[in-house]
Amino acid sequence: MTDAWVHVIDDDEAMRVSLVFLLESAGFQARSYESGPAFLAAAAPEEHCCIVADVRMPEMNGLEMVRELRARRIEHPVIIITGHGDVPLAVEAMKAGVTDFFEKPFDDEALLRAVRLALDKDAESAAQTAERQRFEDMLGGLSPREQDVLRGLVAGKANKVIAYELGISPRTVEVYRANVMTKTGAGSLSDLVRMALLTRF
DSSP states (O other): OTTTTEEEOSSHHHHHHHHHHHHHHOOEEHHHHHHHHHHHHHHHHHOOOEEEEEEEEEESHHHHHHHHHHHHHHHOOOOEEGGGGHHHHHHHHHHHHHEEEESSSHHHHHHHHHHHHHHHHHHHHHHHHHHHHHHHHHHHHOHHHHHHHHHHTTTTTHHHHHHHHSOOHHHHHHHHHHHHHHHHHHSSSSHHHHHHHHHTT
């Protein structure tokens, strides 16, 4: 987990220092920010990380920050920390895609468990994004006719049906299908369909 970071965002300096100490004591790398805008100025979509943020902050509250992250297509997991009176806001944040929320005072071990789960989730999401990009690049290398044949295959159509719809012979469909398998590196038709579905081809 050496490449992973935990970003702590809280306008309360004592809370920031306390959280960073807790996280670093548990073996995490942590950075802190005094506001949502300060974090957003440094946010990197490609970084492996999770975010721990107070829900009630000046300038931009935790919910507004999450919405801005999602608008920028930054999907890192966010854990919200909330005071008792802020629970409705925290629930609203959950609906906006927050991973978890903790009411103050929170249990340190419970928070650390949530951070581990959030980092695992972020790593899984990053791997899926990389795989999807790889598939998109491969499918983008297909000719228009090969893409037509692939659409037919993904729709579950037989070679002769694809041939009829495209106005070509079944033998030509087989050639295009073989080309598609070679260019994408798919080991089977199920692999090919998985690629297409993952990229929403």
